[in-house]
Amino acid sequence: MGKTIELEIFRYIPEIDEQPAYRSYEVEFEDDWVILDAINHIKDKMDGSLSYRWSCRMGVCGSCGMMINGIPKLTCATFLKDYYPKKVKVEPLLGFPVERDLVIVMDDFMTKLENVKPWMIRDKDKEKTIDKGEYLQSPVQLEKFIQFSMCINCLLCYSACPVYVVDNNFIGPAAIALAQRYNLDSRDDGQDQRNEYIGKHEGIWDCTFVGECSKVCPEDVDPAAAIQQAKVTNTQNFVKSILWPFGGKK
Amino acid sequence: MKPYYRPPPHMFWLHRKPYFMFIIREMTSLFIAGFCLFLLVFIYSLGQGRETFDNMVAFLDSTFMIIVHWIVLVFALYHTFTWFNLTPKVMVVWIGEKKVPEFMVLGAVYGGWIGVSIVIAWLILY
Amino acid sequence: MLKHDILIIGGGGAGLRAAIAIGEIDPELSVAVVSKVYPMRSHTVAAEGGAAGVIKDNDSFENHCMDTISGGDWMPDQDAVELFVKKAPEELIQLEHWGCPWSRESDGKVAVRPFGGMNIERTWFASDKTGFHLLHTLFQTSLKYDNIIRYDEWFATKILVENGRCQGVTALEIRSGKVQAIAAKSVIICTGGAGRLYPFTTNGSIKTGDGLALAFRAGVPLKDLEFMQFHPTGLPGTGILITEAARGEGGILVNKDGYRYLQDYDLGKPLDINDPDHPVKKSMELGPRDRLSQAFVLEHEKGGTIPGPYGHVVHLDIRHLGEKIINKKIPFVRELATKYAGIDPVFEPIPVRPVLHYTMGGIDTDIDTATVIPGLFAAGECACVSINGANRLGSNSLTELLVFGRIAGEGAANHAKNNPGPDISALESQEKDEQNRILKGFYQKESGTENISGLREEMQEYMDSGVGIFRNEQGIRKTCDKLAELKERFANIKIEDNTSTFNTEVTVALELEGMLEVAQALSHCALDRKESRGSHQRSDFTGRDDDNYLKHSMAHYTGDIPKIDYKDVIITKWPPAERVYGR
Structure with missing residues (x-):
């Protein structure tokens, strides 16, 4: 022990505060402490009224995303020593309404996630029963979508996306990446249905390729790539539908 | 329940370098579009006879216009590099x-x- | 009053599998998933290594049953194990059909890897984030069903029983602080284990055993709680798990001298790491978790472990696998070790120590996941059906969620179809009582001096010292006494935050209230089991005693010290025998 760092935390309790305010806490820490450790320490020992979400502490449940000095981070994977001796400013994820303190309202994302139909859609004639065993899928076919399946729904990408922050109508990086995850899966035939939704103006075409979503993604999902690829596919389909006989459909 | 709606930060693109570079990249398209327009005017002047074209060339030969073209070239290169670098992702x-x-x-x-x-x-x- | 046909408490693997089962059976049935976190945050997400299911030609039903039963030191109910093993492959294939990205062989078939305590490789895996993929596949698939309604971030506070039937729950909407009854014809508890009873655990903060406390207080006995699994390879400090797959792929455990110390603890003789037969199944590093964790403690007593800032460790060495295999098969291990232990396992061994991982015991259910209260079911880690007995085999838990989650869904649907609707007026009066209890005791609690986290830490400290890897009467008694004291002191807790919006001080207090009940049940089960079996090792009663204790411990709620009695273990084909590894 010995080193002390200052955390400046965004506080907002709707029944008490008209406007949010920042409160400072001095925390003694070890070099292996992540920011979440400090926040837990504050809750347990200094101020029980601080509210935030957390669970797994290993970067996979996606609960503890917050703005750290203005950049969206998983607080369980961000170390205090990397900021010391400067102070650390902790705020709720940008672009979302704040329920209280560091807790955001994530209803919007949940709706969008459901709208991209993130489940297997298979043509009737390809459907098979369990006793017929698994659908074969080569490691290469798996490789084509696996990256986009790694999304933990932590929403850091939404906070990093100026398009979403300015206009919440944008479907956003994670939801589109998940649509693309299923679109690229060799076992799925639901591309048309999903593209109908993500192909809208508030979908892929709202993306101006800032690219920050991919930079802040803790799982290297690269949603920006997913969106640009979806743009290419959608454009190809559009061109085909005009130029090809029968709209390019068999 | 009374969620607080945080206004998007004013002039967000000045807050962080990546956003700033993004806005610059968006702005490059203005320069590219301007240059294209100019090119059209240039070609048009070519069709208007020797004298008009000579005037045009003389106009372009000023230090000011050379500087303008250098600026446009830098932006055009930036534009090209950013989009080229994106290709492998797409x-x-x-x-x-x-x-x-x-x-x-x-x-x-x-x-x-x-x-x-x-x-x-x-x-x-x- | 909010009303559904079926309520599922908990939105992890078991809860979502149950919900989908009901969605598949009948789109007319209204199913509600009540979860204190958004379903994709559930701790199923953290499971790494894989899910066991017999699919390869060289494996068999008998093999999987025998590994599970001997792994559980003959405590599992063998009828349940048979059902589990039989249903396992179809559940895993079902998940494949729903899109789970299982790792594949080059011919496109699902790949399998070996895990501890298995005589043949049978663990299906999705790289080393199997739980993550499984949970997200289930959650995303569940979105497809219009009759599955979610109550995200609602904390269930009480099981409502009227006329001898379970008729719903009361739940706290965390966002608003309102407590409301949700009526239903059947209820399934799928809330996960109680790892947070201990200070050093792989379990996330949400795993506070809430469902165990709910069922216990409603009158369902808790079964075999003394069997808590310590996983041998947790990162010191954080308790983050390094998956058994690291050893399944060939990783070895060494002491301070680089010696593979497990050979000294009846786990077999080591083969050279370059031997094509390494790692040998059911031997050395692929012995069961309980035995490996116990070997660590014994090696520590012998002076063979390595001191570190968070207690002694041994080394898990995977360097010989090479960077390529590590990146391909266990990339998450590398990521976690690099991030949280500051070492890259491609170049350095990983410091590890035993860490509390899994709750083998739980809510007593029959083979159909039904509890003693009609209309109340339980599945997953919170339940004890029981297939895990005294020690769970690695990669059986994910499969258990699927198999028994589905059975619970089907059972609950069936029960809902054949029973009358809830007795609303009676439920309203229970609702009022519960609203008062939560309001007076928590949201508007006045005075009080006991610090919530202080009480929790004391509880965890005593759980670790009294009912840890090795136990004895004196230690367990001390813990029992302490828990009784803590329960009294809990009445005097201090809650500073009296606001209603997303008040996590209240939810944390509610969790602690339940944990103290469960901890007490656990400790008293441990006190009364005077033998050593699987993960329950008594230094004062060293042998296994089948004559007296081939029985499930049953803890009954009394409001005070829980009453403990016993229920016979069901033996079908595999009579108790010696548990042998590596010889």
Whole structure:
């Protein structure tokens, strides 16, 4: 022990505060402490009224995303020593309404996630029963979508996306990446249905390729790539539908 | 329950370098569009006879216009580089069971660009 | 009053599998998933290594049953194990059909890897984030069903029983602080284990055993709680798990001298790491978790472990696998070790120590996941059906969620179809009582001096010292006494935050209230089991005693010290025998 760092935390309790305010806490820490450790320490020992979400502490449940000095981070994977001796400013994820303190309202994302139909859609004639065993899928076919399946729904990408922050109508990086995850899966035939939704103006075409979503993604999902690829596919389909006989459909 | 709606930060693109660079990239398109317009005017003047074209060339020969063109060139290059660098993300190329590495896709587009530029330079200079 | 046909408490693997089962059976049935976190945050997400299911030609039903039963030191109910093993492959294939990205062989078939305590490789895996993929596949698939309604971030506070039937729950909407009854014809508890009873655990903060406390207080006995699994390879400090797959792929455990110390603890003789037969199944590093964790403690007593800032460790060495295999098969291990232990396992061995991982015991259910209260079911880690007995085999838990989650869904649907609707007026009066209890005791609690986290830490400290890897009467008694004291002191807790919006001080207090009940049940089960079996090792009663204790411990709620009695273990084909590894 010995080193002390200052955390400046965004506080907002709707029944008490008209406007949010920042409160400072001095925390003694070890070099292996992540920011979440400090926040837990504050809750347990200094101020029980601080509210935030957390669970797994290993970067996979996606609960503890917050703005750290203005950049969206998983607080369980961000170390205090990397900021010391400067102070650390902790705020709720940008672009979302704040329920209280560091807790955001994530209803919007949940709706969008459901709208991209993130489940297997298979043509009737390809459907098979369990006793017929698994659908074969080569490691290469798996490789084509696996990256986009790694999304933990932590929403850091939404906070990093100026398009979403300015206009919440944008479907956003994670939801589109998940649509693309299923679109690229060799076992799925639901591309048309999903593209109908993500192909809208508030979908892929709202993306101006800032690219920050991919930079802040803790799982290297690269949603920006997913969106640009979806743009290419959608454009190809559009061109085909005009130029090809029968709209390019068999 | 009374959620607080945080206004998006004013002039967000001044807050962080990546956002700033993004806005600059968006702005490059203005310069590119301007240059294209100018090119049209230039070609038009060519059709208006020797005198108009000479005036145009004289106008372009000023220090001011040369500086303007240098600026436009820098923005055009920035524009080109950012979009070229994006190619491997958009075009994922598979040859059989192997994914073509990003640097090879990049190499191909830059190679193509340099190749075309050489051909054009050759046409103009010789 | 909010009303559904079926309520599922908990939105992890078991809860979502149950919900989908009901969605598949009948789109007319209204199913509600009540979860204190958004379903994709559930701790199923953290499971790494894989899910066991017999699919390869060289494996068999008998093999999987025998591994599970001997792994559980003959405590599992063998009828349940048979059902589990039989249903396992179809559940895993079902998940494949729903899109789970299982790792594949080059011919496109699902790949399998070996895990501890298995005589043949049978663990299906999705790289080393199997739980993550499984949970997200289930969650995303569940979105497809219009009759699955979610109550995200609602904390269930009480099981409502009227006329001898379970008729719903009361739940706290965390966002608003309102407590409301949700009526239903059947209820399934799928809330996960109680790892947070201990200070050093792989379990996330949400794993506070809430469902165990709910069922216990409603009158369902808790079964075999003394069997808590310590996983041998946790990162010191954080308790983050390094998956058994690291050893399944060939990783070895060494002491301070680089010696594979497990050979000294009846786990077999080591083969050279370059031997093509390494790692040998059911031997050395692929012995069961309980035995490996116990070997660590014994090696520590012998002086063979390595001191570190968070207690002694041994080394898990995977360097010989090489960077390529590590990146391909266990990339998450590398990521976690690099990030949280500051070492890259490609170049350095990983410091590890035993860490509390899994709750083998739980809510007593029959083979159909039904509890003693009609209309109340339980599945997953919170339940004890029981297939895990005294020690769970690695990669059986994910499969258990699927198999028994589905059975619970089907059972609950069936029960809902054949029973009358809830007795609303009676439920309203229970609702009022519960609203008062939560309001007076928590949201508007006045005075009080006991610090919530202080009480929790004391509880965890005593759980670790009294009912840890090795136990004895004196230690367990001390813990029992302490828990009784803590329960009294809990009445005097201090809650500073009296606001209603997303008040996590209140939810944390509610969790602690339940944990103290469960901890007490656990400790008293441990006190009364005077033998050593699987993960329950008594230094004062060293042998296994089948004559007296081939029985499930049953803890009954009394309001005070829980009453403990016993229920016979069901033996079908595999009579108790010696548990042998590596010889």
